[in-house]
Amino acid sequence: MRExxxxxxxxxxxxxxxxxxxxxxxxxxFNWLYARKFQGSLxxxxxxxxxxxxxxxxxxxxxxxIKQIGIEVQEGPEERGPYAPYRQSERSMxxxxxxKKLLVKNQAYYCFCDEETLQAKRKAALREGKPPLxxxxxxxxxxxxxxxxxxxxxxxxLRFRAFQKDYVLHDQVRGKVYFPANTTGDFLIIRSPQExxxxxxxxxxxxxxxxxxxxxDICMKMTHVIRSEExxxxxxxQLMLYEALxxxxxxxxxxxxxxxxxxxxxxxxxxxxxxxxxxxxxxxxEALINFLLFLGWSPSPEFSPRSxxxxxxxxxxxxxxxxxxxxxxxxxxxxxxxLKWMNRYYLQSMPLKELTxxxxxxxxxAGYDLHGIDSSExxxxxxxxxYQGNDLLSEIANEAEFFFKRPQVNLTDFNDPQSKEILKxxxxxxxxxxxxxxxxxxxxxxEELGSGFKEKKSIIFKPIRMAVSGKxxxxxxxxxxxxxxxxxxxxxxxxxx
Numbered sequence: 001m002r003e004x005x006x007x008x009x010x011x012x013x014x015x016x017x018x019x020x021x022x023x024x025x026x027x028x029x030f031n032w033l034y035a036r037k038f039q040g041s042l043x044x045x046x047x048x049x050x051x052x053x054x055x056x057x058x059x060x061x062x063x064x065x066i067k068q069i070g071i072e073v074q075e076g077p078e079e080r081g082p083y084a085p086y087r088q089s090e091r092s093m094x095x096x097x098x099x100k101k102l103l104v105k106n107q108a109y110y111c112f113c114d115e116e117t118l119q120a121k122r123k124a125a126l127r128e129g130k131p132p133l134x135x136x137x138x139x140x141x142x143x144x145x146x147x148x149x150x151x152x153x154x155x156x157x158l159r160f161r162a163f164q165k166d167y168v169l170h171d172q173v174r175g176k177v178y179f180p181a182n183t184t185g186d187f188l189i190i191r192s193p194q195e196x197x198x199x200x201x202x203x204x205x206x207x208x209x210x211x212x213x214x215x216x217d218i219c220m221k222m223t224h225v226i227r228s229e230e231x232x233x234x235x236x237x238q239l240m241l242y243e244a245l246x247x248x249x250x251x252x253x254x255x256x257x258x259x260x261x262x263x264x265x266x267x268x269x270x271x272x273x274x275x276x277x278x279x280x281x282x283x284x285x286e287a288l289i290n291f292l293l294f295l296g297w298s299p300s301p302e303f304s305p306r307s308x309x310x311x312x313x314x315x316x317x318x319x320x321x322x323x324x325x326x327x328x329x330x331x332x333x334x335x336x337x338x339l340k341w342m343n344r345y346y347l348q349s350m351p352l353k354e355l356t357x358x359x360x361x362x363x364x365x366a367g368y369d370l371h372g373i374d375s376s377e378x379x380x381x382x383x384x385x386x387y388q389g390n391d392l393l394s395e396i397a398n399e400a401e402f403f404f405k406r407p408q409v410n411l412t413d414f415n416d417p418q419s420k421e422i423l424k425x426x427x428x429x430x431x432x433x434x435x436x437x438x439x440x441x442x443x444x445x446x447e448e449l450g451s452g453f454k455e456k457k458s459i460i461f462k463p464i465r466m467a468v469s470g471k472x473x474x475x476x477x478x479x480x481x482x483x484x485x486x487x488x489x490x491x492x493x494x495x496x497x
Contacts, residue, residue: 012042045088108158162237259331261334284347284393287343418459
């Protein structure tokens with residue numbers, strides 16, 4: 001294993017063409033835990049060579065989401081590091097250097113075929129029952145012919161001369177993966193230039209994914225490439241590039257896909273895949289990490305987590321248990337109900353003070369005025385009052401709304417004479433009180449009302465609860481009446497009357 005020979009270096013390389021989806025975050029988690037396990041480095045690299053779709057705004061969002069999840073990288077666009085820059089759009093000269101190496105070795109050649117010509121060649125091959133591989137038209141051009149084409153203004157991409165031999169990948173998850181000869185033809189590594197950008201000194205355009213990925217992994221000294229199995233088909237071309245560039249091949253680990261319960265691959269088009277949406281709903285980062293980790297991985301069967309539940313692990317336990325050999329070959333099922341259960345577990349295990357800190361941004365997002373709350377203790381009591389084992393932080397914020405905003409009440413709920421009499425009596429009690437309201441004071445009020453009406457507490461409480469909170473059920477009355485300011489309580493009662 002490479003980790004016994006050198007410091008582990010892994011990378012997460014998103015394209016800033018959108019936010020992070022849960023499949024990408026799972027890959028990030030796998031890389032992060034592996035780096036942590038061996039005190040290695042996690043490198044963040046922006047693969048932004050698609051100028052039409054890559055934006056600085058998306059990059060900023062990705063960086064923000066990684067921080068929100070709680071994952072730290074050692075090198076990246078913000079952290080910098082010894083192998084900067086970490087944006088592919090800023091590495092053109094490096095790709096130029098490596099492209100020249102392949103040209104000098106005659107392992108690459110200029111290809112002047114435009115997309116229309118290439119499409120025609122593919123269709124012709126398919127009609128003849130042949131694989132749609134490049135037929136090598138430009139591979140036969142002499143240096144003089146190449147220069148003549150450049151002289152008349154033709155543009156060229158750069159195509160790699162594929163090795164026609166068998167390859168075997170020793171994958172940490174899949175075992176031996178065989179790539180037989182003649183399964184790929186000569187492939188592009190540099191696009192034909194559109195206008196002026198890119199590798200102008202070679203009259204070339206932007207690099208193709210396979211080439212830029214391999215060059216960056218070589219330059220940044222990656223020891224392990226941990227990614228989804230959908231990239232397995234890319235690996236043959238990348239193995240050829242490593243060989244042609246006389247570079248060491250990193251250890252590969254291709255994890256299984258994340259699937260919907262119906263067995264289909266998780267799709268961006270079907271929604272419910274963006275990590276930002278889960279964070280916005282109030283899923284905890286640690287719950288998301290724990291949940292996503294188990295989508296394609298499991299600890300040793302002999303391991304017993306301190307939580308007592310086989311799938312609830314502390315971060316320290318995740319790091320200690322994480323092994324590439326324990327990644328699954330079968331797809332991981334994204335079960336939303338299980339995620340909710342796991343989030344609820346983390347919420348229930350959280351100290352009240354920390355839970356309040358986590359909920360506070362959701363109070364602010366909901367527009368609740370927190371300036372009138374003179375101590376964090378009151379905010380903690382509000383959270384304690386409304387928290388009923390909810391699944392999400394946003395649900396806790398919704399339950400607390402009546403503490404901050406006057407509720408909408410249905411006046412027909414107070415048409416019976418007894419409800420009005422109870423509210424009048426309670427209004428009189430409130431008007432006679434001065435100063436802060438304590439839980440003990442509330443208890444005395446309710447006892448006083450009970451002795452006056454000779455009714456069950458539930459009957460007496462109902463109109464008061466409805467007038468003050470707009471709810472039939474909810475927190476204990478001692479919480480409601482002691483945490484809402486006295487003047488506001490009186491206003492709500494009087495408004496109903």
